[in-house]
Amino acid sequence: MAGQPIYILADGSQVTRGRDAQSNNIMAGKAVANAVRTTLGPKGMDKMLVDSMGDVVITNDGATILKEMDIEHPTAKMIVEVAKTQDDEVGDGTTTAAVLAGEFLSKAEELLKKGVHPTIIATGYRQAAKKAVEIVKSISIDISRDDTEALKKVANTAITGKGAESHKEMLAELTVEAVSLIGEETDDGYVADVSDIKIEKQAGESVGESKLVKGLVLDKARTHPNMPEKIEDAKILVLSVPVEFKKTEMDAEIKISSPDQMQMFLDQEEKMVKQMTDKILNSGANVVFCQKGIDDLAQYYLEKAGIYAAKRLKKSDLDRICEATGATNIQDIDEITAKDLGSADLVEERDIKGNKMTYITGCREKKAVSIILHGGTQHVVDSLQHAVDDALHVVAVALEDGKVVAGGGSPEVELSMRLGEYASSLSGREQLAVAKFAEAFEVIPETLAENSGYDPINKLVELRSKHEEGNKRMGLNVYTGEIVDMWESNVIEPLRAKTQAINAGTEAAVMVLRIDDVVAASPHSNQASPEMPDMDMDM
CATH class of the missing domain: 3.50.7.10 (GroEL)
Structure with missing residues (x-):
């Protein structure tokens, strides 16, 4: 029996090991992030998704795009899970969560090429994520449940860029009133269950005809x-x-x-x-x-x-x-x-x-609440539903937590700078991982600038300069290109949108980094091999 080979896996099974497996997985994660990156922000582009039946969906909602895409690669599916969790927990910020997860992987790849062990990177990332949540909580702003103006601004921010901007004031009013009606105090605190709000779509008439029914x-x-x-x-x-x-x-x-x-x-x-x-x-x-x-x-x-x-x-x-x-x-x-x-x-x-x-x-x-949405065509009404659904969720989250942050990339710039300072205070190789984690946050303001037609490097330098002066709420006005106070510009997001994106993105990145072997069973004739980095996107 000496020298006789022992076969463990069935014929046709494929094994990718070590650096190749990590490289393929990271490439797949980055591919998903890049698929939705151009949709980020009010000036983000839309995607047209065509399914096997020929049905068309036009949207720039990250969760919808990733849900409709026919993705085969197992690592890519993990990034899709990040967006899905973000959508379930907060209702908005799905694109941010997916882009951050992809960037965490991209920065980790740079460290892997320098010979830093994946376990060291994972430890540093978890440490950095914990610190990032502390930082973003420290720059959050408290709002009261009676502050309908602030809640409308939160709803406005969620609706902006989703095809219903011309009527966003009216839609924001509807969403704030609807969530306020179904919210209630419980033993566990204030709860606003958005599933109690029914949305009915009616093609025909203008968006302005939409109304709330008690x-x-x-x-x-x-x-x-x-x-x-x-x-x-x-x-x-x-x-x-x-x-x-x-x-x-x-x-x-x-x-x-x-x-x-x-x-x-x-x-x-x-x-x-x-x-x-x-x-x-x-x-x-x-x-x-x-x-x-x-x-x-x-x-x-x-x-x-x-x-x-x-x-x-x-x-x-x-x-x-x-x-x-x-x-x-x-x-x-x-x-x-x-x-x-x-x-x-x-x-x-x-x-x-x-x-x-x-x-x-x-x-x-x-209490039962319904919102009747009108729009010129069925596609318009479907797009409107995504916008209102996001707005309902973020208002509910803001009411439950009572904490919000300024938007426009301002929290990400502050996180990048403060985490960079934190990294320099550490000793050991984890410092490298925390520093790269800090750099990853810059992808959000850079992408906002890029999608709006501005030079991302110039805008990032301007943002960092303002934040170094102590202006923590300064972000990018995508319409004028100016660096302004996002709170005064009424660009407000729930705190939970940021903390959830940080935690989910980090966990997904760490999970991918810890994989050093991919063992794939023999693929069916019509199935893509899971170890391939590219994705089958049936749009």
């Missing part, structure tokens, strides 16, 4: 035009089962040999539907929302009883109705009781520019 808005009309258009003091029944004749679960054949038998069969079917509607009527409900279908005959009985009914509702809408009105989602019509009904002051059908929608207002259990 209640739930459903993109559904009454099932029958003879049903009442308005129900006051609504008793709401929510069903996730159909109000229809139940078909047998197994294949069955019924032989009918005479017209009488046919009539008996039809009568029995009608009787079953009548029994179902009687149970609904006996519960005391005067409004029915059903996830499935409602039989024509059932609609007739409900209409005769003066009941408002809507069918084929989304499960998410049913859940919102239950939460807002206190209704129970019924799985079996035989089990309906009066206790299962929800209540609201008013349920009515309204005609919104030719589209009939159901409004539920005066919800008794929980």
